[in-house]
Amino acid sequence: MGTTFLMAFALMLVIEGVLPFLAPSLWRETFRRITQLTDGQIRFFGLTSMLVGLLLLFLTR
Numbered sequence: 001m002g003t004t005f006l007m008a009f010a011l012m013l014v015i016e017g018v019l020p021f022l023a024p025s026l027w028r029e030t031f032r033r034i035t036q037l038t039d040g041q042i043r044f045f046g047l048t049s050m051l052v053g054l055l056l057l058f059l060t061r
Contacts, residue, residue, distance in 0.1 A: 020027040
């Protein structure tokens with residue numbers, strides 16, 4: 001279980017690093033726009049992301 005968690009965490013870091021590596025100016029602009037969102041909008045995106053992730057986990061198991 002611990003190894004699986006570390007592998008998932010490592011994959012997340014790789015995926016998160018792709019956009020800043022390939023297009024840093026686009027990443028900076030996207031991050032600037034995110035900081036202008038309200039807390040409710042950010043929470044909605046976070047909840048949506050978690051639900052999609054759980055759905056993908058459920059479908060792949």
